[in-house]
Amino acid sequence: xxxxxxxxxxxxxxxxxxxxxxxxxxxxxxxxxxxxxxxxxxxxxxxxxxxxxxxxxxxxxxxxxxxxxxxxxxxxxxxxxxxxxxxxxxxxxxxxxxxxxxxxxxxxxxxxxxxxxxxxxxxxxxxxxxxxxxxxxxxxxxxxxxxxxxxxxxxxxxxxxxxxxxxxxxxxxxxxxxxxxxxxxxxxxxxxxxxxxxxxxxxxxxxxxxxxxxxxxxxxxxxxxxxxxxxxxxxxxxxxxxxxxxxxxxxxxxxxxxxxxxxxxxxxxxxxxxxxxxxxxxxxxxxxxxxxxxxxxxxxxxxxxxxxxxxxxxxxxxxxxxxxxxxxxxxxxxxxxxxxxxxxxxxxxxxxxxxxxxxxxxxxxxxxxxxxxx
Amino acid sequence: xxxxxxxxxxxxxxxxxxxxxxxxxxxxxxxxxxxxxxxxxxxxxxxxxxxxxxxxxxxxxxxxxxxxxxxxxxxxxxxxxxxxxxxxxxxxxxxxxxxxxxxxxxxxxxxxxxxxxxxxxxxxxxxxxxxxxxxxxxxxxxxxxxxxxxxxxxxx
Numbered sequence: 001x002x003x004x005x006x007x008x009x010x011x012x013x014x015x016x017x018x019x020x021x022x023x024x025x026x027x028x029x030x031x032x033x034x035x036x037x038x039x040x041x042x043x044x045x046x047x048x049x050x051x052x053x054x055x056x057x058x059x060x061x062x063x064x065x066x067x068x069x070x071x072x073x074x075x076x077x078x079x080x081x082x083x084x085x086x087x088x089x090x091x092x093x094x095x096x097x098x099x100x101x102x103x104x105x106x107x108x109x110x111x112x113x114x115x116x117x118x119x120x121x122x123x124x125x126x127x128x129x130x131x132x133x134x135x136x137x138x139x140x141x142x143x144x145x146x147x148x149x150x151x152x153x154x155x156x157x158x159x160x161x162x163x164x165x166x167x168x169x170x171x172x173x174x175x176x177x178x179x180x181x182x183x184x185x186x187x188x189x190x191x192x193x194x195x196x197x198x199x200x201x202x203x204x205x206x207x208x209x210x211x212x213x214x215x216x217x218x219x220x221x222x223x224x225x226x227x228x229x230x231x232x233x234x235x236x237x238x239x240x241x242x243x244x245x246x247x248x249x250x251x252x253x254x255x256x257x258x259x260x261x262x263x264x265x266x267x268x269x270x271x272x273x274x275x276x277x278x279x280x281x282x283x284x285x286x287x288x289x290x291x292x293x294x295x296x297x298x299x300x301x302x303x304x305x306x307x308x309x310x311x312x313x314x315x316x317x318x319x320x321x322x323x324x325x326x327x328x329x330x331x332x333x334x335x336x337x338x339x340x341x342x343x344x345x346x347x348x349x350x351x352x353x354x355x356x357x358x359x360x361x362x363x364x365x366x367x368x369x370x371x372x373x374x
Numbered sequence: 375x376x377x378x379x380x381x382x383x384x385x386x387x388x389x390x391x392x393x394x395x396x397x398x399x400x401x402x403x404x405x406x407x408x409x410x411x412x413x414x415x416x417x418x419x420x421x422x423x424x425x426x427x428x429x430x431x432x433x434x435x436x437x438x439x440x441x442x443x444x445x446x447x448x449x450x451x452x453x454x455x456x457x458x459x460x461x462x463x464x465x466x467x468x469x470x471x472x473x474x475x476x477x478x479x480x481x482x483x484x485x486x487x488x489x490x491x492x493x494x495x496x497x498x499x500x501x502x503x504x505x506x507x508x509x510x511x512x513x514x515x516x517x518x519x520x521x522x523x524x525x526x527x528x529x530x
Binding site: 025052053054055146147210211212213214215216217219220224278282345346348349351352355356357358359361362365368369 | 401403404406407408411412414415437440478481482484485488489492504507508510511512515516518519521522525527528529
């Protein structure tokens with residue numbers, strides 16, 4: 001299978017996870033103990049305190065803690081893989097990327113990584129803590145940040161930054177400053193699209209998703225319609241509201257998060273992801289806003305105007321379909337497999353998210369009804 | 375007198391909502407989230423319990439109807455013919471299988487037909503197959519969206 005080399009290894013690991021015993025969410029006391037062992041080796045004399053779990057997603061277990069050393073207290077965030085994450089990603093690669101992005105877009109500063117799980121039960125990374133919120137206070141409970149309502153005032157403050165940071169990521173000069181552990185899909189013009197499609201198709205097969213006719217049709221349609229990528233850029237892979245932090249008073253974005261799906265590929269892939277319906281909102285007039293920031297056409301034209309890139313509508317249509325295909329794989333295969341195998345700490349969240357399956361099936365049906373053209 | 379499923383679920387929801395959740399410490403954020411999600415799951419399951427059997431039987435009937443229409447309309451070479459024969463067998467077996475196993479088998483056979491049709495479907499077979507699947511799935515998906523609407527993700 002033609003796929004980025006790093007995923008060949010992690011997919012082999014995922015296949016092996018299925019027979020392992022159930023995974024239990026780590027207790028604060030257990031994390032404290034492992035952090036103490038880690039810092040005894042990495043920073044002798046430092047003391048760990050205030051370990052506190054961060055609620056939220058199923059892709060990582062996260063804990064805040066304080067490290068005291070030489071009379072100074074510093075706050076950190078530990079990000080650790082659960083027994084089986086929703087998708088397969090690499091902590092060292094994420095670290096490489098965060099370091100590369102520093103000074104280009106706001107990102108958390110990296111501190112330590114234990115990619116081979118030498119100290120931690122699974123691959124783990126430690127970052128400096130960034131202030132900010134992922135959704136406005138009082139915006140209500142939204143599972144996994146889906147459909148977060150920002151409101152007119154915050155929307156006005158965030159939308160230009162959201163766009164400019166995305167454009168800055170796509171403008172990263174990866175040829176002049178190569179990214180370690182990132183392969184370049186340049187064997188042929190379709191390789192970028194093929195790698196992305198194959199990544200999700202392989203995850204679907206490993207996790208034995210239960211198919212339905214519209215998914216079978218979408219799978220074949222994507223295989224038949226891989227677009228050429230003329231301009232390889234760095235893509236974030238999960239760029240959306242819910243995956244950045246902002247200061248509620250100023251409306252300034254303080255950190256772009258969740259880089260684990262980043263790769264070298266086609267910028268249309270990020271655009272299609274931003275435009276995914278479930279990440280957006282519909283206001284009282286029935287108007288859809290992608291990530292509650294931009295109407296669809298407005299987002300596309302504004303991206304073109306600010307970036308100087310042109311958006312190929314046929315290619316965007318492919319990535320619209322691929323975005324919903326990815327979501328379908330995540331909720332109907334990866335999440336349920338993790339829950340069924342009891343190898344994740346968020347089984348109940350994952351089975352709840354399974355309730356989005358008809359939303360993505362509906363999007364696939366609507367998009368495929370348009371044929372190859374947008 | 376014995377407790378019904380509805381009464382048992384109602385008592386669990388009440389225990390989680392009024393006894394367990396309020397006593398969780400503020401710092402136990404994961405536990406709070408998971409109790410809230412558990413309550414949500416149970417409330418939806420309680421509301422749907424009496425309709426579950428009908429929903430699943432209708433789902434199987436819809437997919438079987440699509441499979442039958444595909445068997446009638448699609449033709450092709452060796453691979454397509456083999457996939458059609460397997461689909462016809464899945465339809466036949468489904469009459470005596472448990473509903474979920476039958477649904478899975480029929481849909482897997484449709485999946486295989488989609489691929490076989492690419493390999494050696496007769497002229498126009500792919501277009502016919504695509505049209506039939508899109509038409510049927512548009513209808514089926516609306517039923518699924520309604521069923522999962524209580525999860526709150528779908529604005530319908």
